[in-house]
Amino acid sequence: MARQRIVITGLGGICALGNDVASIWDSMKAGRSGIGELSAPHLEDKPRIAAQIKQLPAFDIDRRRLVAIDRFALLAVMTADEALRQAGVSATHMDPTRIGAVVGTGIFGAETADENYWALLVENKSRASVFTVPRIMPSAPAGQVSMVHGLRGPVFGVTSACASSNHAFAAAADQIRLGRADIMLAGGADAPLVFGVVRSWEALRALARDTCRPFSADRDGLVLGEGAGIMVLESYEHATARGATILAELAGAGMSADAGDIVAPTIEGPTTAMQACLADASLAVEDIDYLNAHGTGTKANDQIETAAIRRVFGKHADSLSVSSTKSMHAHCMGASGAIEAIACIMAIRDGIVPPTANYREKDPDCDLDVTPNVAKERKVRAAVSNAFAFGGTNAVVAFTGV
Amino acid sequence: MADQLADEIIAKVKAHADPEVGEITLDTDLNALGIHSLELTEIIFDLEEAHGIEIEMNTVDAWNSLKNVGDMVEAVRTLIAKKA
Numbered sequence: 001m002a003r004q005r006i007v008i009t010g011l012g013g014i015c016a017l018g019n020d021v022a023s024i025w026d027s028m029k030a031g032r033s034g035i036g037e038l039s040a041p042h043l044e045d046k047p048r049i050a051a052q053i054k055q056l057p058a059f060d061i062d063r064r065r066l067v068a069i070d071r072f073a074l075l076a077v078m079t080a081d082e083a084l085r086q087a088g089v090s091a092t093h094m095d096p097t098r099i100g101a102v103v104g105t106g107i108f109g110a111e112t113a114d115e116n117y118w119a120l121l122v123e124n125k126s127r128a129s130v131f132t133v134p135r136i137m138p139s140a141p142a143g144q145v146s147m148v149h150g151l152r153g154p155v156f157g158v159t160s161a162c163a164s165s166n167h168a169f170a171a172a173a174d175q176i177r178l179g180r181a182d183i184m185l186a187g188g189a190d191a192p193l194v195f196g197v198v199r200s201w202e203a204l205r206a207l208a209r210d211t212c213r214p215f216s217a218d219r220d221g222l223v224l225g226e227g228a229g230i231m232v233l234e235s236y237e238h239a240t241a242r243g244a245t246i247l248a249e250l251a252g253a254g255m256s257a258d259a260g261d262i263v264a265p266t267i268e269g270p271t272t273a274m275q276a277c278l279a280d281a282s283l284a285v286e287d288i289d290y291l292n293a294h295g296t297g298t299k300a301n302d303q304i305e306t307a308a309i310r311r312v313f314g315k316h317a318d319s320l321s322v323s324s325t326k327s328m329h330a331h332c333m334g335a336s337g338a339i340e341a342i343a344c345i346m347a348i349r350d351g352i353v354p355p356t357a358n359y360r361e362k363d364p365d366c367d368l369d370v371t372p373n374v375a376k377e378r379k380v381r382a383a384v385s386n387a388f389a390f391g392g393t394n395a396v397v398a399f400t401g402v
Numbered sequence: 403m404a405d406q407l408a409d410e411i412i413a414k415v416k417a418h419a420d421p422e423v424g425e426i427t428l429d430t431d432l433n434a435l436g437i438h439s440l441e442l443t444e445i446i447f448d449l450e451e452a453h454g455i456e457i458e459m460n461t462v463d464a465w466n467s468l469k470n471v472g473d474m475v476e477a478v479r480t481l482i483a484k485k486a
Contacts, residue, residue: 063420063436064436064437064438064441065438067418067438067440067441068438068440126451127447129444130440130441130443130444130447131438131440134440
């Protein structure tokens with residue numbers, strides 16, 4: 001039997017670029033960066049930059065749920081709502097046991113962790129909040145999405161640092177292909193803009209001073225961001241049978257591990273993941289028009305990623321439009337892949353490649369067409385989205401138009 | 403008659419309750435407070451600390467049978483009296 005085709009029928013997103021997919025995409029097309037001054041408790045000692053969500057949208061959620069939910073899981077719940085609405089999927093008029101969710105996170109409920117330690121160690125409170133455990137746990141976004149939206153099928157979290165969302169897409173598609181669910185929500189969420197996480201990234205000396213400039217010779221690091229993205233996945237047959245609008249196809253996924261260093265990337269690991277993705281999607285390198293790079297803006301990543309892309313795409317690498325939208329929404333950790341999937345899917349739908357913002361100087365080691373600063377109109381038949389991670393856990397996904 | 407313990411417990415409950423609940427009295431049903439079950443545990447812990455009382459596990463079970471705020475006040479009053 002031929003393998004089931006997995007299509008996307010709903011999309012939801014939130015990050016510094018906007019509180020829904022339409023506004024995020026508008027910002028991306030305009031090359032508008034959401035990076036600005038960070039405002040967070042206990043981080044007032046010096047100015048810092050980040051891509052922070054300006055204001056959370058109003059969201060109707062039971063107060064009893066809200067007290068037990070950290071920001072990262074709330075973002076997942078909100079974006080799941082947007083995706084479900086667009087897909088016309090509701091657990092109240094479908095079999096809820098056939099709808100599931102896989103939500104990735106690279107960190108955990110970081111705000112809760114900070115508040116807890118602050119209360120115990122600084123304010124000398126005698127005990128932790130009873131909500132600490134359910135708010136922090138990395139599976140909370142998946143669990144909360146299922147509770148708020150009534151999904152009773154396979155529900156779990158996945159974690160692979162900054163590749164978490166792409167692993168979530170792969171795992172969710174598998175649930176459908178294995179017959180465990182008809183509809184799966186998939187994506188990622190992270191809200192890392194709190195004292196503990198920001199200071200930990202500072203310790204790595206990986207953060208940019210002024211802004212995120214992927215592939216630009218004067219790049220000096222990544223910028224932390226927060227956000228979430230969720231898509232609704234179902235089989236092509238299931239989507240067409242219920243008359244759903246198909247946004248794009250999740251054509252394939254490829255995963256690999258560097259099995260090298262916990263932080264230093266390799267060329268081989270990302271190369272293998274991209275090749276595995278193309279093979280899984282039955283796509284030739286010439287079929288790909290756009291590649292949304294991992295493109296963190298660190299010296300090491302951008303150079304090694306360029307080399308890996310050249311190794312995979314050969315001569316076609318010079319016909320490929322590449323960009324790092326992290327230049328605008330910054331590095332949203334485990335949510336990155338989900339927000340970058342929005343860039344890929346909308347690029348296919350609108351025939352517009354979103355740019356790499358903040359680009360200033362050519363780097364001979366990053367010599368691909370990185371779509372500097374200005375979006376490019378071109379037909380995008382297929383797009384590939386790279387996600388590499390600390391731990392060397394790589395996941396690459398491919399989307400095609402339907 | 404002013405009941406300090408009742409006022410104190412009502413204030414604690416109010417801090418956790420859904421603002422839309424309105425005025426909270428001894429007759430207010432615990433289920434009507436819009437409080438997560440874990441929050442009730444928080445309130446109990448606060449009361450333990452404030453009054454130096456200890457609520458044993460079987461007492462916690464008893465809390466499940468409490469119906470309104472007044473029942474909660476009486477349960478705490480009993481434990482305080484036992485301690486004295």
